[in-house]
Amino acid sequence: MEAPVDSRPPPTLGVFDSGVGGLTVLQALRARMPEVALHYVADAGHAPYGDRSSDYIRERSLRVAEHLRAAGARMVVVACNTATAHAVNAMRERWADWPVVGIEPGVKPAVAATRNGRIGVMATTATIASRRYEALVAAHAADVSLVSQPCPGLVTLIERGDLDTPELGDLIDRYCEPLKAAGVDTVLLGCTHYPLVQNRIQAALGEGVQLLNIEDAVARQAQRLWESLTTTDGVAAQAPTQRHTKGLAPLVLQSTGDPGPLQHLARVALGWQDAQATHIDV
Ligand code: DGL
Numbered sequence: 001m002e003a004p005v006d007s008r009p010p011p012t013l014g015v016f017d018s019g020v021g022g023l024t025v026l027q028a029l030r031a032r033m034p035e036v037a038l039h040y041v042a043d044a045g046h047a048p049y050g051d052r053s054s055d056y057i058r059e060r061s062l063r064v065a066e067h068l069r070a071a072g073a074r075m076v077v078v079a080c081n082t083a084t085a086h087a088v089n090a091m092r093e094r095w096a097d098w099p100v101v102g103i104e105p106g107v108k109p110a111v112a113a114t115r116n117g118r119i120g121v122m123a124t125t126a127t128i129a130s131r132r133y134e135a136l137v138a139a140h141a142a143d144v145s146l147v148s149q150p151c152p153g154l155v156t157l158i159e160r161g162d163l164d165t166p167e168l169g170d171l172i173d174r175y176c177e178p179l180k181a182a183g184v185d186t187v188l189l190g191c192t193h194y195p196l197v198q199n200r201i202q203a204a205l206g207e208g209v210q211l212l213n214i215e216d217a218v219a220r221q222a223q224r225l226w227e228s229l230t231t232t233d234g235v236a237a238q239a240p241t242q243r244h245t246k247g248l249a250p251l252v253l254q255s256t257g258d259p260g261p262l263q264h265l266a267r268v269a270l271g272w273q274d275a276q277a278t279h280i281d282v
Contacts, residue, residue, distance in 0.1 A: 010249065011230060013222070014073025015040045016064045018047040019159045019257070020265050021193030022079030025103065027270050028219035029077065030248070036226065037249040039073055041282070044257030048155040049082040050124025050191070057126060061087035062094065064256075067282045075099035075229060077222050081123060081190050085130035099229060101222045105133065105190030106214035108140040113212060114186040118145045120179035122201070123190030125150040147182045151175045151191070158193045161261030163269070169200060176204040189213040196269055253277035 013033070015026055019042045026040055041064050043049075049057045061083040065076055075098065078084045078091070084102030091100045105127065110119045119141070127133055128148045137146060154175070157168045179187055187209055189195055195213045202211055251272070255262045259277035266275035 010037045011074040012037045012039045012072050012252075013226060014065070014068030014071070014076040015079050016061075016068060016076070016083070017042060017078075017080040017192055018049040018060075018082065019044040019155065019193065019255075020161070020262050021155065021158070021191060021196065023262070023265055023270055024192050024195040024213070024215045025077060025079035025218055028215045029222060030251070032216075032219050032223045033226065034248050037251070039068055039071060039252045040079075040254065041068060041280070042253075042255040042257070042259075042262045042277075043282070044159060044255045044262065046256060047159055048124065049080065049086075050126045050150075050155055051152060052126060054086045054126070054130070057083055057086040058090050062090060063282055065091055065095075065100075067280070069095065069098060075101070075222075075225065077218065078102045079192050079218075081105060081127045081192065082130075085127050085132045099225050101218060101225060103192065103214065103218045104136060105188055106212055106217070107136045107146075107188065109214065109217075110186050110188040110212050111140050111144050113210060114144060114184075116183065116185045117143070118147075118182060118184040118186075120147045120149055120182065120184040120187040121190050122149050122151050122175060122179075122187060122194060124155065125152050127190055145182070147179055147184060149175050149179055151194075154197075155191065155193045158196055159257075159261060161264045163197055163200070163265075168197065169204075172197065172200050172204045176201065179209075180205060184209065186210050186212060196265065251275065254280045256280060256282050 013036050046060050088102040128150050259279050263277035266272045
């Protein structure tokens, strides 16, 4: 006898960032959980968050998260260090029943990885100015020398979708200079946009400097939570083929700005050849 067909729509995992940066987290999520339907929103109409006030970042993050929730996201991954720093508490307060996974600069792994006790953090101005970041540094970096390098303008250039411009190279050089001068041997990419230009940052810093990012660690944490959730829900997280046709689960890409760069980078930088992105107003 055939097993009864489960006609409920598959649960969706919501993901958002101020723009294209969260694609780096999305890529890690897709690699770990290919059977999970993903709904991604780039708040590109309001990027960069990193130059905005805490209130603005919180308000936008709540709006975008509400959109994902209303569309049926079973949990949300905040694929943005800046939004995590300024909005994750407000999100958890507002939706106590809705799991929220954030991303924060991996100060602890960077401290563990340094050999000369000097680390650099590249992040947005708003992340570095946040209380969460201050607490992270106080908790984990008391015994190392840490240089926090804000990188205004970098997200704006990456948002254009062309990762090869000389202008982008010049800005990367400018922000890497103080880190080189400080003799750091480990640099942490504390913004999800930066891994998209990781090769250029590596070239600017030199091969002797190790670059760290924590997108995969966040995806691992999200996967653990997702599996416990969907098991509780009675949805067969471990048996995707019962719920979906073979292959990758659906991927929805939306942008509150121009969807062009999001679609372009999903195709070119991530290799998702048939990715489609659309505009939404949130
Ligand atoms: N990707 C965001 C982050 O991780 C960039 C924030 C911005 O828009 O400035 O912080």
